[in-house]
Amino acid sequence: KAGVTQTPRYLIKTRGQQVTLSCSPISGHRSVSWYQQTPGQGLQFLFEYFSETQRNKGNFPGRFSGRQFSNSRSEMNVSTLELGDSALYLCASSLINEINSPLHFGNGTRLTVT
């Protein structure tokens, strides 16, 4: 069974631009969540989607948004990029009952903002 796939693997953008990251979950997984990982803050929860609906949201500004499609694939968008948005963005998928299921992470998209 294929794992969680994130594209692109690396991305370089300049301040003020916007970016869209993509995530394909494990087949059969309907929950997709997104995380930001930086050396200073570690992993931080961005948002979680299930059946195209946002179920939970972390403490990030409105510049960070996401969506989930009917095939469970998900995208996240960051608008008006800032230098501090440079990070590894991780996507994870899980079965319906996420509470008792481990998160399956992709290998992330490394975003660098210059």
Next chain:
Amino acid sequence: KNQVEQSPQSLIILEGKNCTLQCNYTVSPFSNLRWYKQDTGRGPVSLTIMTFSENTKSNGRYTATLDADTKQSSLHITASQLSDSASYICVVRDDKIIFGKGTRLHILP
């Protein structure tokens, strides 16, 4: 504020030795506590998951313990191997998901 604190920040041990990583949390109650392993350049991989009522959970050479009274969890690695070099992240779930900042483990040959 609910927090998850891990110690030590980094650890260096020789191949074949055992080690124990610590996780202290203030989240209470919680749904589950998980330990993840993250290799450099890769996403985290689940090692163990424990509910509030469980005391210990093993996965091969990895054994996690949980003391709900003292709000502490530990991850014990037995007979370490070079491939154990990674970051180990403690994660606690209540209505939100809260990550520790991880322990960076280096195994020397």
